[in-house]
Amino acid sequence: MSPYRRAISLAAENAGCDRAGSAIVRGVTFSLAPGEGMQLFGPNGSGKSSLLSMFAGLVRPVEGALSWRIDGEAAAAAPEASLFFLGHDASVKPALTAEENLRFWAKASGGGDVGAALAAVDAVSFRHLRAGRLSAGQRRRVDLARALFGDREVWLLDEPTAAVDREGAKIIRKLIDDHLARGGIAIVATHDDLGDGFKRLELAR
Incomplete structure (x- = not known):
C-alpha cells in the first residue's frame, strides 16, 4: 500500500x-x-x-471552530x-449492476481500478447483478468501495456496517484499517x- 499524497489533519x-x-x-473538541x-x-x-455533515462542510459550525491542515499548512x-x-x-443506482455502479464512480473520481475495488x-461474485437485486449489506459494501477511487484522505462514515453481516463487517473494518495505514x-x-x-467521542441526547 502506498501512502496518500497529502497529509491531512483535523482539529x-x-x-x-x-x-x-x-x-x-x-x-x-478533538484532534486527528x-x-x-x-x-x-x-x-x-x-x-x-x-x-459528520459538519465535518464534510455540508453545514457550518454554529460555535467553535474546525481547523484543517494539509501538508502542515492551514486550510x-x-x-x-x-x-x-x-x-x-446508499448511493448505488438500482438499475445498474454493481460493476457498472463502480465504473461510474471511478470515472467521476478521475479513474480507478474497478476490479480491485x-x-x-x-463483490466479484455478484458484480453482474443489478444493484436493485442485491441485499442491503451487499449494496452497502459496493457503496463503500467508492472510497477507493480518487485517493481520498478523509473518510466520514455513518454506520458503515448497517445491515452488513459479520463477514461483511470484517471486510469493511479492513478497508478502514488499510486507509489509516496509508495515512488517512x-x-x-x-x-x-x-x-x-x-x-x-461520546454524545448524549
Whole structure:
C-alpha cells in the first residue's frame, strides 16, 4: 500500500452544530493526525449524523471552530476531492449492476481500478447483478468501495456496517484499517466498538 499524497489533519475546538434550528451538539473538541481514526458513540438522535455533515462542510459550525491542515499548512477546509462521505442512504443506482455502479464512480473520481475495488469488498461474485437485486449489506459494501477511487484522505462514515453481516463487517473494518495505514483519517459513527486504536467521542441526547 502506498501512502496518500497529502497529509491531512483535523482539529475541533468547542465546535457545535444545530439541526432544524435547534441546538443538538455543543463543545466538541478533538484532534486527528494522519493515520488516526475516531469513533462517534451515542444513541439515535444524539447528533452523530449532524456532526459528520459538519465535518464534510455540508453545514457550518454554529460555535467553535474546525481547523484543517494539509501538508502542515492551514486550510479553510479539506479539499472536496479529499473527502469521502458515506451517509445512511446508499448511493448505488438500482438499475445498474454493481460493476457498472463502480465504473461510474471511478470515472467521476478521475479513474480507478474497478476490479480491485470489487475484490476489496468481496463483490466479484455478484458484480453482474443489478444493484436493485442485491441485499442491503451487499449494496452497502459496493457503496463503500467508492472510497477507493480518487485517493481520498478523509473518510466520514455513518454506520458503515448497517445491515452488513459479520463477514461483511470484517471486510469493511479492513478497508478502514488499510486507509489509516496509508495515512488517512477516518471518523466513524457506529454502535460497534472499534477498539483501542480509535479515539472516542461520546454524545448524549
